[in-house]
Amino acid sequence: MMTVGHFPILVVMVPLMAAYLMPVLGLWRRRLCYPLATVSIFISFCISLVLVRSVMASGTISYHLGGWMPPWGIELVVDYLSAFMCITITFISLLTVVYSENYINKELPTGKTTLYYTLLMLVIGGMLGVVVTGDLFNLFVFTEVFSIAAYALVAIAGKREAFIASFRYLLMGAIGTSLVLLGISYLYAITGTLNMVDLSVRLQPWYGSSIVSAALAFLIVGFSIKTALFPLHTWLPDAHSIALSPISVMLSALVIKVGAYAIIRTLFTVFQPGFITEVVPVAPVLTWLAAAAILIGSLFAISQTDLKRMLAYSSVAHIGYVVLGIALATEMGMTGGILHIFNHAMAKGCLFLCAGAIIYKTGLRNISDLTGLGVRMPITAAAFALSALSMMGIPPTAGFFSKWFLCMGAIEAGGWIFAIVILLGSLLTAVYYFRVLYVIYFGEHKHVEQVGTDEVPPGMLVPIAILALGCILFGIFVGIPLSVVEPAVRVLLGI
Amino acid sequence: MTTVIIQTISRIMVPFIQLFGLYIIMHDLVSPGGGFQGGVIISASMILLALTVGMSAAGKRAPHASRLMLISSGAVLFAMAGVICILAGGNFLEYSAVPIPMMSASEIAGQLVLAVGIFIGLHNMAAFTTIVFHLGEERE
């Protein structure tokens, strides 16, 4: 009956079914929403682990929905990159859902708990649908699913600034997906198929015509709005800083990475790597934009006084690293970019969870108010420090390896200036993170009577600790993620 | 505007609109339309009622709990239809694999498409009614 062969669709359907059941469950017993969410994401996580093992054993898995052969039917293709993204998404989502229980009970009015978990399951299910599909229109539909749920999750915070931030995100995101749909319809008009692998074969005679260039332009711009690449990043600082902390984690760590995944699929699976570097040089343009994103994001982050806004601008900078790695289109560069997806997800997830823990306990958001936190909340502060070190790229944390691969890839592609930009970006990252660490550990105590530790409950502390340990462990044992990323890069580049 | 003429006419129109929506849902296989379109038409009848008779009176006809139940059950039944196909041995949503007695494989596919269309129709009529009722409810 249920064999391993059905797991590509099950990894998407389990969170989506939980989302469908959640409203009725919330109407009946509201306290059951959190267990349903946790159990379904845990099942998805286990299915992702099985998927990774079977992809590494037997290569790309192809699953035909409805029994129809591709290209007439929708095909789900799980290759190394898809399995890697599945693991990342389910791992970070599981920790976020576990963290959400205490946080939501305090910070969100009780009437909205059911809605929060429903939307969270929809975001996770939509993202998993994007990464396993092999059909371009299916990608568009799942992109809309998680996007609309993400707009709603930004607005669920309830403050009036959250509505403005969500509206801005909605406007830019909706224009982005409309442009994506236009690009997809151009590709459908000239080839008659929507399957990604089939498109890459049928587009070959059309390379060099203006319609293919227009389709490529629309697709890249549309997905760049989703992934907040400079200069289309202006929705990100408001949305990520005003949202609730678990939602900031989902947005910064996962949602913008899925946009980058869509760019990878467009550039390397639908179009050939040779096309995007030589015939229509869109990859060099993306490298320059990514370099600008790194520098400008870091510069803006230095001037922020609000902790979460600083972390949001840091996300703008680090998505620049990811897109730089992708657009370099060399083996080492792409390894660095894709590895940075995982490392940044862990580190930024931990940072936002720590910021949420600080807000939960003290309600403080301003950096200069965080004095003495190293004594009052030692585990949170230590996790913050460890993740900040990983973001800066200090060995032996995980961030060092992805930045090393990126530098090597930049030098391999002949772009010395990008290696300089990467190092300069690390320096600027160090500036704004060390500022926060200085205030936390060496700031003068304002209140003399704060002695003893006053930590957050263990439901919030365990995800923070797991992510911080992951930053160190996946740096020391970097071979574990690399064993999935390196075959993924070889498949994408066609080597 | 809620004059007597408009209220009377819309009260008469509502069952006909719902019947037409049901017709579009049931003739999924042979004519344009299907689950989604029919569901929207049925919800349009409830919206017409809400516009003319008043949101509170229309809200009694479509209470919140039953709307949520319809939304959830429509979506869950659709997903279940796919999972039943997995349990019967085919892929997800492979309708021809489900063994129903006295029907050939292609007939099963047709009937299951219609069944899924009915579930989607249920889901849609509740969902669109919920959207418009939430947008139009009285605020202080």
Add this chain to the structure above:
Amino acid sequence: MNIDFILVNFNYWICVILLLIGLFTTIAKENLIKKIMGLNILSTSVLLFLVSLGDIEGGAAPIIVPGVEVDIYVNPLPATLVLTGIVVSVALTGFALALIIKIYEGYGTLDAEKLIKG
């Protein structure tokens, strides 16, 4: 550019003009509701382009009637894709209107210039 170039491709011209009108309305108008209307026009133009791809001149409706010989059918796939797109567009519009109601309750104005200033 002769008149034939415009007449043969007039569905593409309509879509381009609607796309630009929608984009301009979304960007340049200040009232939030007008921005949402512009977004709707933008989505409609893209969906119109997609659905006009399916029509073949002289094609019959894509329903097999037993006993009737037809050489070419209209492509039914773009209509299905556009249906999905319409659902997405409606959900987006519903959510955006709900947000606008909340913004109005919070700020008292729907003017984008005043809202940006805070």
